[in-house]
Amino acid sequence: MKPPNRRFVVERPLILGALLTFAVTAAFLITGLSRTMKASIPRIYAIDSTPAAMQTQLLAIIHYATSRDIPQLTLPEIRVPFDALLGLAPCNLLVFGLGHDSLMWASLNPRGTTIFLEEDSKLVHTILARAPALRVHTVTYRTHLYEADHLMSSYRYEKYCLPPHVHLKGNTRCKLVLNELPDDVYNREWDVIFIDGPRGYYAEAPGRMATIFTAAVMARARKSGGVTHVFLHDVDRKVEKAYAEEFLCRKYFVKVVGKLWHFRIPPGAYAIPGKGQRGISVFC
Numbered sequence: 001m002k003p004p005n006r007r008f009v010v011e012r013p014l015i016l017g018a019l020l021t022f023a024v025t026a027a028f029l030i031t032g033l034s035r036t037m038k039a040s041i042p043r044i045y046a047i048d049s050t051p052a053a054m055q056t057q058l059l060a061i062i063h064y065a066t067s068r069d070i071p072q073l074t075l076p077e078i079r080v081p082f083d084a085l086l087g088l089a090p091c092n093l094l095v096f097g098l099g100h101d102s103l104m105w106a107s108l109n110p111r112g113t114t115i116f117l118e119e120d121s122k123l124v125h126t127i128l129a130r131a132p133a134l135r136v137h138t139v140t141y142r143t144h145l146y147e148a149d150h151l152m153s154s155y156r157y158e159k160y161c162l163p164p165h166v167h168l169k170g171n172t173r174c175k176l177v178l179n180e181l182p183d184d185v186y187n188r189e190w191d192v193i194f195i196d197g198p199r200g201y202y203a204e205a206p207g208r209m210a211t212i213f214t215a216a217v218m219a220r221a222r223k224s225g226g227v228t229h230v231f232l233h234d235v236d237r238k239v240e241k242a243y244a245e246e247f248l249c250r251k252y253f254v255k256v257v258g259k260l261w262h263f264r265i266p267p268g269a270y271a272i273p274g275k276g277q278r279g280i281s282v283f284c
Contacts, residue, residue, distance in 0.1 A: 056133055057107045072196075073101060073233065077260040084192055084229045084262075085109055094190040094218075096211040097197020098123055103131045105194065115185060119198040119206055137182050141198060141206035142175055148209050148239045151176055152246065155213075162282055163270045166217055176213035189222050196233040200240065208234075209243055216247035216283055219265035230263040249284035 078101075085091065090112035095105055098118035106114045116136045118124050124136050143151065155161040160173035169186045171177040193215045199205040212232065219228035230248055235241050236259050244261055252269070254262040270282050 056103070056131075057110065072099065073260070074258050077233070077258045078104075080255065080257050080260055080262055081105075081192065081194060081229070081231050082108060084231075088191050088229075091191035092188050093192045093194070094185065094188075095194045095196070096208075096215075097195070098127050098136060099196070102127055102134055102136075106131075106134055113188065117181070117185070117197070137185070139178065139198075140180065141178075141210055143206055143210050144203065145200055145205045145207035145209075145239065146203040147175075148207055148243075151209055152242065156282075161213075163220075168214060168217060168221075176210050177217070178210050178214040189224055190218055190228060191226070192229045192231070193218065194231045194233075200234070200237065208232075208240055212240070212243040213247050216265070220267060220269050220283075222267035224267075227264040227266050230265060232261045232263070234259050235261045245284075247283045251284065 085093070085108050089109050091109060093105065093109045093112060093114040095102070095114065095116045098116045098120075102116055114135065116134060117139045118127075118136060119139050119141055121138050124138055128134060128136060155174065155176055158174055159165045160167075160171055161176060166174065166177070168177055168179060168181070169183075171179045195208060195211050195215060198208065198211065200207040215228075215230050219230060222228055232240060232244050232248065235244060235256070244263075248261075248263045248265065249269075252263045252265045254264055256262070271284055
């Protein structure tokens, strides 16, 4: 269900305040990000003329200028996916996880498609109350963090976790697959996938095993040209690091900044093991 349209009556002092906020915030962003840019910010990042994109961008400016809630990522970590979006937007951006940075990611992809997948329904309600225009789906995970080692060792013996049988929608045989996502997730090729969820810091949490595996399958199923940029946060944790090396692969690794890893995965990039190599990863 689409959120109802809302109109805001703005007094003149608030308009002046918003303009001042915009000027200060824009100066900060340009100063902080210009060191990594080869050229000035393209026109796609100017205040977009379409009403929906303009509302998202202005809300982001006001939100981050007035809120005490800050993104969990550092500025250097944010700049890595920003650089990718700079060259791709408008594009298809899929984000696993929802938080204080969600409005920022949506505003950095104007006129593109940005979808967030989140397992915590209470958090979804809280974030949408602040930013109702965000496209968010609540996701149910079939995994727990304590299963990470078993899932890693057993997936090679389930044919529906392996090419050519691996698929996403309706795949109940492979527990690492997110098999009940909305069709608007399955029916798109994602240019950028950002993994910063679900929770993975206690045994009963879902862990990020399924999100990493699903992202790896999505990237390799791409039929159009180009690569899929996959960003994984919290790689200082054992499970994130192990699953990234197994399914996203060192050979597609681009760089690390802080706790963030960046991969560029080409379509169809499976390494089919030869005879007697059943224990070898088919992903890398």
